[in-house]
Structures are given as C-alpha cells and as structure tokens.
Amino acid sequence: MSDKAVILSGIDLSLGRGPSRVHVLRGIALDVAKGEAVGLVGPSGSGKSTLLMVMAGLERPDSGRITVAGTDLGGLDEDALARFRGRNIGIVFQAFHLVPTMTALENVALPLELADAPDAQARAAAELDAVGLGHRLHHYPAQLSGGEQQRVAVARALAPNPAILVADEPTGNLDEATGRGIVDLLFTLKRERGATLVLVTHDPGLARLCDRTVRLRAGRVEEPVAA
Numbered sequence: 001m002s003d004k005a006v007i008l009s010g011i012d013l014s015l016g017r018g019p020s021r022v023h024v025l026r027g028i029a030l031d032v033a034k035g036e037a038v039g040l041v042g043p044s045g046s047g048k049s050t051l052l053m054v055m056a057g058l059e060r061p062d063s064g065r066i067t068v069a070g071t072d073l074g075g076l077d078e079d080a081l082a083r084f085r086g087r088n089i090g091i092v093f094q095a096f097h098l099v100p101t102m103t104a105l106e107n108v109a110l111p112l113e114l115a116d117a118p119d120a121q122a123r124a125a126a127e128l129d130a131v132g133l134g135h136r137l138h139h140y141p142a143q144l145s146g147g148e149q150q151r152v153a154v155a156r157a158l159a160p161n162p163a164i165l166v167a168d169e170p171t172g173n174l175d176e177a178t179g180r181g182i183v184d185l186l187f188t189l190k191r192e193r194g195a196t197l198v199l200v201t202h203d204p205g206l207a208r209l210c211d212r213t214v215r216l217r218a219g220r221v222e223e224p225v226a227a
C-alpha cells in the first residue's frame with residue numbers, strides 16, 4: 001500500500017474553445033500523503049479550482065496521470081469514475097451547491113444512497129448532528145443561513161467517509177466568524193476520520209493551519225523558495 005492519498009504527474013489541461021482556449025494546467029506534479037492537509041494557494045486565475053476538479057475526478061486532464069487512494073483515475077470509464085468519486089472523494093464548494101429541493105437530511109443522505117449504504121437516513125442524521133445541525137434535519141437550504149448551508153455541505157462531503165476531502169475556498173461566502181467555525185469543523189472532522197484534505201484558500205491564516213502549502217502560478221507549481 002502506498003502512503004500517498006493523491007499522486008499527480010505530468011498533468012496538462014487546456015479548457016475552452018477557439019480564441020478562448022486557455023492552457024490552464026502545465027506539467028503539474030504533486031503528491032499528497034495520507035492524512036495530510038495541503039493548502040493550495042496562488043493568484044486568481046492560476047488554476048487552483050481546475051487542479052482541484054482534476055484531483056476530484058470531475059475534470060479529465062489532456063495528459064498525465066492521477067492516482068487517488070491507489071486507483072488510477074485514467075483507467076476508469078465515466079460510470080466507474082462517478083462511483084469512485086461518490087465513495088472516495090468529498091467535495092466542498094465556496095457556494096455550497098446543495099440541492100435546493102431537498103432537505104438537509106436528504107442532501108446528506110444522497111451520496112450514501114448513491115453508494116448503496118443500507119442505513120443512509122440514519123447515517124445522514126448522525127452526520128448532521130456531528131456538524132451541530134441535529135435540529136435542522138428537515139429544513140431546506142433556503143431556510144438555512146450561509147454557515148448552516150456550508151455545515152450541511154461538509155456533512156454531505158464527509159458522510160461516505162471519503163479518503164480525500166477537497167474544498168474550494170469553503171469560507172469565501174461567509175463572514176469571518178462563521179468561516180472560522182467551518183474551518184474548525186473541517187479540521188476537526190478531518191482529524192477524527194484520518195481523511196486527507198486539499199484546500200484552496202486566499203486566507204493566509206487558513207493556509208497556515210495546513211501541514212504544507214503548495215503555490216500555483218500560471219498553471220504551474222511554484223517551487224518553494226529556500227529560507
């Protein structure tokens with residue numbers, strides 16, 4: 001067994017068509033150890049979100065190799081990749097991305113049901129309890145505050161006990177105090193479950209909580225400058 005949760009090598013990706021085509025990721029190589037928390041930083045437009053999507057199996061690179069939890073994602077067809085994502089990768093977005101027509105409980109149960117977990121509802125309720133929302137199970141996203149919605153999103157991401165958790169500016173839409181609560185929650189749950197975390201952030205305080213920071217610039221990993 002490898003001690004790596006994520007191995008990226010030679011990742012290249014261009015997005016868009018014709019004149020709007022952009023070479024977004026350029027020869028990215030990056031390993032993330034199991035249980036590690038990596039902060040992904042860099043200027044706006046440097047490719048952070050795109051790299052996270054590649055890591056999460058939501059975007060396929062033009063070339064290069066991605067191994068997550070020992071599985072080469074390039075070897076999976078679309079159905080297998082979707083199944084793999086559901087069981088192994090939890091994703092938290094800046095804008096929460098909850099299903100508006102589903103209650104908090106239904107949102108969190110969804111990935112468990114897709115993974116054929118027999119006790120999806122009970123587990124979803126326990127996950128919501130773990131993020132402090134045991135009293136909001138039957139609320140719809142529009143009936144919840146931004147911080148509460150992000151707690152639901154964290155519960156949903158962690159419910160299947162994924163090997164890796166990726167979060168794209170998870171506090172970007174929240175005020176400072178609420179954001180701090182989400183960060184505490186993310187790191188606490190990550191630690192409790194031994195998950196690996198890759199976190200995009202603009203917040204230096206948040207980046208410092210990570211074991212290591214990786215800086216992107218114009219689609220490349222910037223080599224750390226020796227102190």
Ligand SMILES: Nc1ncnc2c1ncn2[C@@H]1O[C@H](COP(=O)(O)OP(=O)(O)O)[C@@H](O)[C@H]1O
Nearest residue numbers: 015016020022024043044045046047048049050
């Ligand atoms: N679908 C797309 N088509 C064309 N260009 C894109 C697309 N998605 C992202 N880009 C470009 O790729 C670059 C990196 O985007 P992104 O990964 O969102 O950066 P970051 O998250 O670091 O701000 C940007 O210049 C952006 O305009």
Ligand SMILES: [Mg+2]
Nearest residue numbers: 048049050168
């Ligand atoms: Mg981004």
